[in-house]
Amino acid sequence: MTNSAPAFLWRLAPSIYGPSVLFSLGEYAILPLVAVIAVEMGASIALAGVIASAAVVGQVLGSLPASWVVSRAGERAAMLLAAAVALLGCLGVAFAPTPALLGAAVLVIGFAAASFGLARHAFMTTRVPLHFRARALSLLGGTNRLGRFIGPFLAAAMIAATGDPEAPVWAFAACLVLAAALIAWAPDPERAAPDPERTAPDDIADRSARSTASRTVPSESRPGVLGAVRDGGAALLRIGGASAILSGMRSIKDVLLPLWGVSIGLDATQVALVVGISGTVDFLFFYTSGQIMDRFGRLWASLPAMVVMAIGFLVLAGTHDLPGAGVWLLVIAIVVGLGNGLSSGINMTLGADLAPADHPAPFLAAWRTLTDFGGAVAPLAVSGLAAVSLPVASVAAGLLAVAGAVGFGRWIPRYLPHVGRRPPRSAD
Numbered sequence: 001m002t003n004s005a006p007a008f009l010w011r012l013a014p015s016i017y018g019p020s021v022l023f024s025l026g027e028y029a030i031l032p033l034v035a036v037i038a039v040e041m042g043a044s045i046a047l048a049g050v051i052a053s054a055a056v057v058g059q060v061l062g063s064l065p066a067s068w069v070v071s072r073a074g075e076r077a078a079m080l081l082a083a084a085v086a087l088l089g090c091l092g093v094a095f096a097p098t099p100a101l102l103g104a105a106v107l108v109i110g111f112a113a114a115s116f117g118l119a120r121h122a123f124m125t126t127r128v129p130l131h132f133r134a135r136a137l138s139l140l141g142g143t144n145r146l147g148r149f150i151g152p153f154l155a156a157a158m159i160a161a162t163g164d165p166e167a168p169v170w171a172f173a174a175c176l177v178l179a180a181a182l183i184a185w186a187p188d189p190e191r192a193a194p195d196p197e198r199t200a201p202d203d204i205a206d207r208s209a210r211s212t213a214s215r216t217v218p219s220e221s222r223p224g225v226l227g228a229v230r231d232g233g234a235a236l237l238r239i240g241g242a243s244a245i246l247s248g249m250r251s252i253k254d255v256l257l258p259l260w261g262v263s264i265g266l267d268a269t270q271v272a273l274v275v276g277i278s279g280t281v282d283f284l285f286f287y288t289s290g291q292i293m294d295r296f297g298r299l300w301a302s303l304p305a306m307v308v309m310a311i312g313f314l315v316l317a318g319t320h321d322l323p324g325a326g327v328w329l330l331v332i333a334i335v336v337g338l339g340n341g342l343s344s345g346i347n348m349t350l351g352a353d354l355a356p357a358d359h360p361a362p363f364l365a366a367w368r369t370l371t372d373f374g375g376a377v378a379p380l381a382v383s384g385l386a387a388v389s390l391p392v393a394s395v396a397a398g399l400l401a402v403a404g405a406v407g408f409g410r411w412i413p414r415y416l417p418h419v420g421r422r423p424p425r426s427a428d
Contacts, residue, residue: 006128006129006132006193008127008189008192008193009128009132009136011192012187012189012192012193014182014186015182015183015186015187015188015189015192016120016123016189017139017140017143018179018182018186019079019083019116019120019179019182019183020116020117020120020140020143020144021143021146021147022175022176022178022179022182023083023086023113023116023147023175023176023179024143024144024146024147024148024151025146025147025150025151025154025175026090026147026151026171026172026173026174026175026176027055027086027109027113027147027151027172028147028148028150028151028152029151029152029154029155029158029168029171029172029175030090030093030155030168030169030171030172031052031055031106031151032151032152032155033155033165033166033168033169034048034051034052034055034093034102034106035048035051035052036048036165037093037102037165037166038051038052038099038102038103040165041096041098041099041102042099043099047099048099050103051099051102051103051106052106053376054103054104054106054107054110055106055107055109055110055113056110056251056372056375056376057107057110057376058106058107058108058109058110058111058112058113058114059110059111059113059114059117059372059376060110060114060369060372060373060376061107061110061111061114062110062111062112062113062114062115063114063118063365063366063368063369063372064365064366064369065111065115066078066082066114066115066118066119066365067118067361067362067364067365067366069081069115070115070118070119070122070361070365071359071361071362074190075119075120075122075123075189075190076119076183076188076190078115078116078118078119079115079116079119079120079179079183080180080183080184081115082112082113082115082116082119083112083116083176083179083180083183084180085108085111085112085115086108086109086112086113086116086176087173087176087177088108089105089106089107089108089109089111089112090105090109090169090172090173090176091105091173092104092105092108093105093106093109093166093169094166094169094170094173114368114372117368118361118364118365118368120140121137121140121348121351121352121364121368122360122361122364123189123190123193124136124137124140124348124352125351125352125355125357125360125364126357126360127189127190127193131294132294133294133349133352133353134289134290134291134292134293134294134298134301134345134349135287135290135291135293135294135345136290137290137345137348137349137352138286138287138289138290138291138293138344138345138349139286139287139290139345140345140348141286141289141344141345141348142283142286142287142344142345145279145282145283145286145341145344146283148279148283149279149280149283154168154171155167155168155171158171229366235354235411235415236354236363236366236367236370237370238407238410238411238415239350239354239407239408239411239412239415239416240351240367240370240371241370241407242302242404242407242408242411243346243347243350243351243367243370243371243374244370244371244373244374244375245306245374245378245400245401245403245404245407246302246305246306246343246346246347246371246374246404247347247371247372247374247375247378248374248375248377248378248379248400249306249309249340249378249397249400249401249404250340250343250375251375251376251378251379252313252378252379252382252397252400253278253309253336253337253340254275254379255379255382255383255386256313256379256382256386256390256393256394256397257274257275257278257329257332257333257336258271258275259383259386259390260316260320260329260390260394261274261275261326261329263320263390264320264325264326264329265326266326266329270326274326274329274330274333275333277330277333277334277337278333278334278336278337279337280337281334281337281338281341282337282338282340282341282344283341284341285338285341285342285344286341286344286345287344288341288342288344289301289305289341289342289343289344289345289346290344290345290349292342293345293346293349297412298346298349298350298353298412298416299408299409299412299413301342301343301346302343302346302350302408302412303405303408303409303412304339304342305339305340305342305343305346306339306343306401306402306404306405306408307339307401307405308335308336308338308339308342309335309336309339309340309398309401310398310399310401310402310405311335311398312332312335312336312339312398313332313336313394313395313397313398313401314394314395314398314399315332315335316328316329316332316394316398317391317392317394317395317398318391319332320390320391347367347371350412350416351363351364351367351368351371352364353416354367354415354416355367378400381396382396382397
């Protein structure tokens, strides 16, 4: 038995992870500026918020069409097409004459991001051996976190250097061109990586885990997304529902923590510092999640991540009027960042575990649509509660995290009882 990374992951790492890093870096360089650009065009604050959220809506809408492209054209062609579509959206952001067209351009970028993410997710599902799957997907999740972490700093540096608030848009365009070039001319991972289903499984534990997953979702899946939903059935809705809550918690923290900071009197620099420290903790722990899942099982990362975030938001609710509220916010932001960091790659890993081995793209499209929907709806609901009371919104977020923890604790042992659990090495 080996627990090391497959050789092809090291050999093809630039081809596998490089395009995702470039796409994420460019995307998160411009997304924080969308609302600013919209306001400069004459949009109200409320409309600017809607325009900024169009990327999330586009991602929800894009997963299902993306499965059709990935299934018929393959991952490489799907990513090239997504890069081209995103470039059109990028040019739309640069030249949009009205807020409505700006929103449409941002929607297109989100639409393309869905196809880009699904293509790489499908590749990982079919090519990475089970014993390393969670770590490989945590690394993929880490590319998104890297973009979220560095992208805003890149945007700030470019604006400071050029004095042009739209300079990051051209940085995104450059990232897309570089990503497309890397996809087109670097070795194709889809062809160069071996198919683990055509080779002997690594050990008895892998054979047992594959057998468990294949009984959860039929290996000979029915065609199309609707067929994947029928095949996935209860597992898709139950584990997917808990994963949708996890996506919602990630979005909630991005909304609630800044609002809390403003409410207790922090200035913009202090709010940015709190959010930045939380994001740093989040980024530092992204690989730990994969290590835990591959060694101990999926539950041992998903459940603690949800519990930690639940505790953070429930405690935060009682700190609004306390002396040193800013310090409390910083501590809670670090706790929530830790919980979110421990959740890196969980949703992608669970989707890959449940997807049929022969044809994963339709199932993964349904899975990503469900989880992205949670990420889009949950912060809107919490924002509505925040209009009434921020502590009430924080309690609601904490209780939602508790519900997600209960869902993971109830359904992962039922549908994925052995996946990712490694037996101790035998002494030979």
